[in-house]
Amino acid sequence: MTGWAVEAAGVEKRYGGVTALKGVDLRIPEGAIHGLIGPNGAGKSTLFDILCGITKPSGGRVSVLGMDVAALPAHHVARRGVGRTFQRTATFRDSTVRENLLFASYGRMRHSVLQRMARAPAWREDMAAFETRADAVLETCGLAHLSDQPAAALAYGTQRRLAVAVMLMNDPKILFLDEPVAGMNDAETAEFIALVRDIARGRTIVIVEHDMAAIGALCSEVLVMVDGAQVVSDTPERALAHPDVVAAYLGTDADD
């Protein structure tokens, strides 16, 4: 490996007449917690989608964990260690917390329908490995006591932790979090920050967030994007003090 979890250069994305990304460069060292900030419509989620192989870039080069993600289907990218949560929180709402994790273990399981019917060793091993891993992940994410709750019934902040738990089942090497603390109260945010620190060991984390306190608490470096272009990449303190960033945020604060 190169030591870089993400290497992107000149990434462009056009949607018809709209240019969502205008040549973004991004390098994230392995093991870092990296921030990505910018006003609404800056192209942060679009960049996430490209890094996860869900959206294909219109131009530029993108390498994640050494993979050319632009050339791979999204499920391949996911299977090779790239996890992400969605801005509009996505969980399997009709199912319980534990079933959510069961769906998430798809990639770690091998048994066939026939092996399941025969209760063959392959099935039992898959299920035993799942139980062990699920228990550990539920513990980490503080969801152990909610294991049998339907996902849809969980409080909003808890659903966000479930979304992280679901991704942790696959033990991703890099995890993208799209506005994870949006809508959380201070206590929930503090808990979530602790969770991210906890799960950051041994993996790279990239966070899009409007909550600058959370960014400041977690990130070693942050990339600021405005209008599809990068403005500055620096420590959170210095990036936020940058005159262009101040201008961009003041400009949008008015309509928020």
Next chain:
Amino acid sequence: MTDITTGAPAGRARGGSASLKGAGLLALGIAAALAAGFGLGGDPFLLNLAGYTCGFAIFALSVNVMLGGLGEVPLGHCMFYGIGAYAPAMAMNHAGLPYEAGVAIGMVVAALIAAPIGWLTLHLTGAYFSIVSWGLSGVAMVTALNLDVTGGPLGLFGFSRLAVGPFDLSRPQTYFFVAAAILLAVLVVLYHVRGSRFGRAMEAIRQGPHLARSLGIDVFRERLKALVLSAPIAALAGALSLPYTQIVTPEVMSVLRTVDALLAALIGGVGLIFGPAVGAVIFTILPQFLDLDPNVKVLVFSLLIILVMVAAPGGLHQLWKAAAARLSHARKGDAP
């Protein structure tokens, strides 16, 4: 409850109770079939109808692999039912093959045709998938109407011997027992499919295709597998209609057949393994008792669907579930 709904042994403690419950339901099904088989008092008409209903229930189950499993409305599924009905008819009438061989051929052909059809249509979702699938079944119907081997508009009839091994399906009671046994077998298979890795992938895709994909699930491939699994089940259902109908005409591929199965699944509950089968029984028995005109039947069932959707959006089984929950709640409340 959730164990049955997802077929998943969700927890260590509940794994055993899920399979116990499954075995209990199976025993109940067998008992019900035996009671019906002997209880219908040897009335050949009712027994034949009951056998046909088992076939229809299997078709509803097949349709529900797509509806309850993937959240798609497979309007064109009647094509696979039709293939399943035509295959043994053609095998017997043109090739002198036994009925069972024709059934097997029909199931294989249905799966083989489902693969390319799925390849073409499953990139679409929602109404787009439904309409294209319906269109393809229309093509199949027109083909059956115009070919000689399918007997054109008159169809095929005058079959030699409808039998499965030693079981003569022209005897109404035998027909019913064989159809009921196959229905139970299909239920068992689908129960295990749901609890398997593949079944969970389907459920994940139904609930959130984007999240499923981000978890490494090949959404298109799993959807394709679901269609290729459900097509031979539909074909089996079509084949089981022969002892009752004694004829196959292009009509067998009418989209109304799919609509009937969809209604049955919705009434019985798409989230429950045996929901569509229960719905199919209600769907056949009710009009029989009320002696409904086919057109009135559609009206009655449409109204019934609306009522079910308002009172229990998950199907009738939700009402049972709610009732059971209330009962056990009351019992707990009474306990000191």
